Amino acid sequence: MAAPFKKTSAKYLEPRVDVKTTPDTIYWKNLDIPVTKKEYGAITDIDFCPISPHYFAVTNSTRVQVYSPTSLQIHKTISRFKEVAYSGSFRSDGKLLVAGGDEGSVRLFDVDSKSLLRLFKGHIGAVHVTKFLADKVRIFSGSDDNSVSLWDIPSEKEVLSYREHQDYVRCGLASSSCSDLILTGSYDNTVKLYDTRMNESVMTFQHGHQVESVLMFPNGGICLSAGGNVIKVWDILQGGRLLTTLCHHHKTVTSLSFCNNFTRILSGSVDRHIKIFDISTFKVVHTLDMSGTILSAAVSPDDDLLVVGMAEGLLSIQKRKAPREPKIKMKPTYRYNPAGKTYHPQKSDFVVLHKRKEQLARYDKYFKKFEFTKALDAAMKNGVCLRSPEITVRVLQELMKKGAIKAALACRSDLSVGYIIQFIKRNISKPSFQPILLDVANLLLDLYAEQVGQSPVMDCQLTELRDTVEQEVNYMTELSEVMGMLDTVFAAAAMKTNSTSSESVPLIAPSAGAQAANI
Incomplete structure (x- = not known):
């Protein structure tokens, strides 16, 4: 018997800050x-x-x-x-x-x-x-x-x-x-x-x-x-x-x-x-x-x-939005309130639960049919990649695990490749997405190296991606320099603290005999 299909689960790797909802915020x-x-x-x-x-x-x-x-x-x-x-x-x-x-x-x-x-x-x-x-x-x-x-x-x-x-x-x-x-x-x-x-x-x-x-x-x-x-x-x-x-x-x-x-x-x-x-x-x-x-x-x-x-x-x-009118509750009918709905089973009853059919997202439906190119296209739709980029990254990661990432990226039009490059450029600065998106970017360069210089759309997107990567590298370099300076300051502060504590505490405590002799 074949194993049941597992839905693609998006991992929210970015830290989420809880926003306190106050009456002024709601107002x-x-x-x-x-x-x-x-x-x-x-x-x-x-x-x-x-x-x-x-x-x-x-x-x-x-x-x-x-x-x-x-x-x-x-x-x-x-x-x-x-x-x-x-x-x-x-x-x-x-x-x-x-x-x-x-x-x-x-x-x-x-x-x-x-x-x-x-x-x-x-x-x-x-x-x-x-x-x-x-x-x-x-x-x-x-x-x-x-x-x-x-x-x-x-x-x-x-x-x-x-x-x-x-x-x-x-x-x-x-x-x-x-x-x-x-x-x-x-x-x-x-x-x-x-x-x-x-x-x-x-x-x-x-x-x-x-x-x-x-x-x-x-x-x-x-x-x-x-x-x-x-x-x-x-x-x-x-x-x-x-x-x-x-x-x-x-x-x-x-x-x-x-x-x-x-x-x-x-x-x-x-x-x-x-x-x-x-x-x-x-x-x-x-x-x-x-x-x-x-x-x-x-x-x-x-x-x-x-x-x-x-x-x-x-x-x-x-x-200001007009206040919503309260919904009028309809009287229960036989269709919406069938007999036995409020019945509570007893211990001796055998309960059979009705399991609803699980709804799959469009990219999961294509995954189930092994149509990997269409699965990637569904994950690159604006409603998915803009609102929930972690889902698109998760789909790319699943394609890598299945060994189908190359087939999903190959044989695409210049406009389609440009959309993928634009998504990479927009999200490559997020630390949790960087390893996956860098691998996808390198694979795109290998697959479409011959078209570089011939497609204006692709050339423009690749140039912007290069500028974004260079800017990110510069940020990381400056951050490393700042961390190095902070480490020096912290080390000097720690040394000063240790020296102060060593001066205030005697190195060798006097023995009990010496104290008695002094007395």
């Missing part, structure tokens, strides 16, 4: 696949309307585009700018929108009709900051002329001007709890808090880097500043005391935003990462990776949308 992984749109220029600002349905304004190039949160398409386009526009921001009622620009003026628009209502002139540099105050009748602006100006909407006049910053004013916000507090950040490494009832700033924070973004809690007691690769948290109520410094980004932090009903802080950076912090501990609870250099990021007030703007002109929109 942020519930976002849908991002919808990416290409805009006309770098996306410098994103602002959500506080009023439902929470339209969001995207400022880029010479326009401010208002997107719909339901269709994720452009709802309105405001293009009354001759040069680059900045800081398109909604008023708290969502009816008006203000924006600055390279022209040095501040423009006020009606969102519904897109008409220009007011034009505030007075800055001599580009205006990068424009926000509404909580009283809805005043606007403040920050400019590259180092000034911060306060404007009255009905009279269209400048009410107040602060000129305390020594460099460009590139970020700012107005307090939501007090209609007279303004927080601004500048490239002179400082953050200033202004009270519009006074003619000078009431507090100054030394950030230490060029300030790219600022954030203030709704109660106005704590504020944050971002610049360089650090985020600093300041206590306003205690005279601007530094509470903590967050250094979790590798490059400049460009954006700060609240999310999860002000229980989480979101930061975006040039290093293409978004970090989410817990405000109670200021620890990172989740990280998101983006495809470009992040300049702006915001979350909708209902936490349904995450919108990220990038320097390459890409706009990433991620919507």
Whole structure:
């Protein structure tokens, strides 16, 4: 009787790190696949309307585009700018929108009709900051002329001007709890808090880097500043005391935003990462990776949308998945609940188990028929070699054991050989795969040596494989040098430890007689 066929078992030789699943991880992984749109220029600002349905304004190039949160398409386009526009921001009622620009003026628009209502002139540099105050009748602006100006909407006049910053004013916000507090950040490494009832700033924070973004809690007691690769948290109520410094980004932090009903802080950076912090501990609870250099990021007030703007002109929109409806349990029927299903056998009963037919993978089916070429082709499919490369390597190892690897690799087209070489190049750096893939690569060179130089596809793949192997050899050489240096350091440390211990302990203990004589 022939022995039963054994399935090909994949050996997971790579170490697997257990990832702890936290509520924040589940919450942020519930976002849908991002919808990416290409805009006309770098996306410098994103602002959500506080009023439902929470339209969001995207400022880029010479326009401010208002997107719909339901269709994720452009709802309105405001293009009354001759040069680059900045800081398109909604008023708290969502009816008006203000924006600055390279022209040095501040423009006020009606969102519904897109008409220009007011034009505030007075800055001599580009205006990068424009926000509404909580009283809805005043606007403040920050400019590259180092000034911060306060404007009255009905009279269209400048009410107040602060000129305390020594460099460009590139970020700012107005307090939501007090209609007279303004927080601004500048490239002179400082953050200033202004009270519009006074003619000078009431507090100054030394950030230490060029300030790219600022954030203030709704109660106005704590504020944050971002610049360089650090985020600093300041206590306003205690005279601007530094509470903590967050250094979790590798490059400049460009954006700060609240999310999860002000229980989480979101930061975006040039290093293409978004970090989410817990405000109670200021620890990172989740990280998101983006495809470009992040300049702006915001979350909708209902936490349904995450919108990220990038320097390459890409706009990433991620919507939260709708909760699944619970499945309705059907009443059991005779077909799905046959009689005797809940019967428990007794000790005297003879139980005959029904063994289901074992399902074989496609490559195992070909192995069973001794069709080794087709088995290798099935293991080289994208669904297998990309998601589970250990299965493809295991199939190659089985072909070697059966002595059929040469027959499986021979008589292939240039494109098929190129796929195999590409798989080797992609996985040869993994230590557990190297012995098998090196043998397969050498066998391919022996079988197709005559075609080298005649097939452009094969030549390109072989060149890339050679570069990958050379790079891996260089890494191993550098690693060996580093290990040699570490061995020298460890040996010197061990010698120093031994010498210290030998000096502290006497070599020969005095005898009992000698001790008695001394006494």
